[in-house]
Amino acid sequence: MSLETRLLSCVQPWIDAPAWRVALSGGLDSSVLLHLLARLSHxxxxxxxxxxxxHHGLQAQADAWAEHCQQLCAGLGVPLEIVRVRVEGGASLERAAREARYAAFRERLGVDELLLTAQHLDDQAETLLFRLLRGAGVRGLAGMPPVRALGAGKLARPLLGVTRQELHSYASVHQLSWVEDPSNENLHYSRNYLRRRVMPVLTERWPQSASALGRTAMHLREAQLLLDERADEDLAQAASTAPFSWLTCPSLDMTVLSALSPARQRNTLRxxxxLLGTAMPDSDHWAGWDALRDAAVDAQPVWRLAGSELRRSGARVYWLSGDWCAEPPQPAAWDFVGGAQQLPGNGSLTLQGQGELPGLLQVRYRQGGERLVLAGRRQRDLKRLLNESGLPAFVRARLPLLWRGDELLAVANLPLLSDLTGSGLRLIWTPPGAAHDQAVLPPSQV
Structure with missing residues (x-):
C-alpha cells in the first residue's frame, strides 16, 4: 500500500475539518508529510x-531554515506562516523550545482545525524507550497518541505507522531536499543518544524492534483507555454535589474515594x-495523597502539586489553583460603594437586591474576635457561626465581611449571614476561578 493511501486512511476522520495545517520544521519528516498532503490535494x-x-532563533541557521520552508511551500503552492517565538532559558532548553512551539500552535489553531505533525514509528519507539527508562507508568508508556486536543482544534500524527526509512525512500524518489538540525547529532540529549547509539544495536539484533515497540505502545494506550473508563465511573460516584454551590473549587467526596483500593484511588485521582490540566505527581510524591487521606477529621492537610494543591475539608477533597494557592489577602479594608467590586486576588463582590446602602461601608477580612448581630438582635461569635456552617477552613480567611464602622453587617454568601438586616440587600461574593470550566468530570458527565 502506497504512503499516500496509508496517509489518506489516517486523516479520513478529519476530511470535513475547516482547515489542515502542517507543522513544518523543514526537516525530512515534515517535508515529506507536506509533500504527501500537497500531492493528495490534487x-x-x-x-x-x-x-x-x-522560528525558535536558537541556531545560527534558523533564518536559512525559514527560507527553505518558504521555497518548499512556494513550489508546492501551499501558504506558509512563519512564527517567531521566544524560548525562555532553563534547565531544559529542549523542553522550553517545545513548550514555546506548542503554545504558538495553540494560539493559531482555529475551531475544529487540524494540526498535522510528522512524528513517525521510529519516534514512537524512541519515546517508549525514553519513558521506560524514566520509570513511566501506563499513561507515559502509551507513547504519543495519534490524535489529541490542541487549543480550539486537534493535533494528529498520521505517520506513526511509517518508519523513518520509508520517509527517506519517499524523499529520495521525489528528489526532496530538507534541512538538518546539527543539534540532532548532540548525544548529550537523551533522545539523540537512543536514536544514534541504542536503536541501531536493537535493530541489528531484532530488525523489527521499532514496529514491536510501536505495537507495545498501542497495547498500553488501549490499557490506559480502560483505566480511564474505570476512573470515569469512580469519578462519577465521587463527584457528588458539594455543600457550597458558589464555591467554584472542584471537589470530590472523600468517603467514596476512601472506599476504593489504593490503586483505584490513584487511578481516579490521576x-x-x-482533566484539570495538572502535571502528574511522580511515584514518591504520592505519599502526599496518603497523608491527606489518612489525616484526622479535624486536621487541615495539604498536598502540594505542580501549580496546584489538594486540600481536605470534612468529607471532601478540593483542588485549588491560581489565586487560591497564593497566601490569603492580608488584613485590609476597602471602601464599598456598590456595584461589582474587584477584590485583589480574591474575585469580586456585589450587593444584590433592592435597597439603599446603609451608610459608609467597608470590606474587610477576618482577624479574629468578630461578632455578628443576627435577626432578632442576637449577637453571635463569627468563629462559632463559621464552624457551624461547615465552610472549609481554606475559604474562611478569604471570606469578605461588610462593615459599617465597628459594626459587622454581613458575611458574604452564607445563609442568614449575608443579608443586611432591614435593607433588602444581600452580600454576594464571586470567588477566584469562577470561570473554571467543568472539566472536573469525565466528558460523559459534563
Whole structure:
C-alpha cells in the first residue's frame, strides 16, 4: 500500500475539518508529510492546506531554515506562516523550545482545525524507550497518541505507522531536499543518544524492534483507555454535589474515594488531575495523597502539586489553583460603594437586591474576635457561626465581611449571614476561578 493511501486512511476522520495545517520544521519528516498532503490535494477534495514554521532563533541557521520552508511551500503552492517565538532559558532548553512551539500552535489553531505533525514509528519507539527508562507508568508508556486536543482544534500524527526509512525512500524518489538540525547529532540529549547509539544495536539484533515497540505502545494506550473508563465511573460516584454551590473549587467526596483500593484511588485521582490540566505527581510524591487521606477529621492537610494543591475539608477533597494557592489577602479594608467590586486576588463582590446602602461601608477580612448581630438582635461569635456552617477552613480567611464602622453587617454568601438586616440587600461574593470550566468530570458527565 502506497504512503499516500496509508496517509489518506489516517486523516479520513478529519476530511470535513475547516482547515489542515502542517507543522513544518523543514526537516525530512515534515517535508515529506507536506509533500504527501500537497500531492493528495490534487486528486482528493481536502480541506484548505497550509503550513506553520516555528522560528525558535536558537541556531545560527534558523533564518536559512525559514527560507527553505518558504521555497518548499512556494513550489508546492501551499501558504506558509512563519512564527517567531521566544524560548525562555532553563534547565531544559529542549523542553522550553517545545513548550514555546506548542503554545504558538495553540494560539493559531482555529475551531475544529487540524494540526498535522510528522512524528513517525521510529519516534514512537524512541519515546517508549525514553519513558521506560524514566520509570513511566501506563499513561507515559502509551507513547504519543495519534490524535489529541490542541487549543480550539486537534493535533494528529498520521505517520506513526511509517518508519523513518520509508520517509527517506519517499524523499529520495521525489528528489526532496530538507534541512538538518546539527543539534540532532548532540548525544548529550537523551533522545539523540537512543536514536544514534541504542536503536541501531536493537535493530541489528531484532530488525523489527521499532514496529514491536510501536505495537507495545498501542497495547498500553488501549490499557490506559480502560483505566480511564474505570476512573470515569469512580469519578462519577465521587463527584457528588458539594455543600457550597458558589464555591467554584472542584471537589470530590472523600468517603467514596476512601472506599476504593489504593490503586483505584490513584487511578481516579490521576484521571481527575489530568482533566484539570495538572502535571502528574511522580511515584514518591504520592505519599502526599496518603497523608491527606489518612489525616484526622479535624486536621487541615495539604498536598502540594505542580501549580496546584489538594486540600481536605470534612468529607471532601478540593483542588485549588491560581489565586487560591497564593497566601490569603492580608488584613485590609476597602471602601464599598456598590456595584461589582474587584477584590485583589480574591474575585469580586456585589450587593444584590433592592435597597439603599446603609451608610459608609467597608470590606474587610477576618482577624479574629468578630461578632455578628443576627435577626432578632442576637449577637453571635463569627468563629462559632463559621464552624457551624461547615465552610472549609481554606475559604474562611478569604471570606469578605461588610462593615459599617465597628459594626459587622454581613458575611458574604452564607445563609442568614449575608443579608443586611432591614435593607433588602444581600452580600454576594464571586470567588477566584469562577470561570473554571467543568472539566472536573469525565466528558460523559459534563
Amino acid at each position: 486528486v482528493q477534495q481536502l480541506p484548505p492546506l497550509s503550513a506553520i514554521h516555528i 484521571r481527575w488531575l489530568d
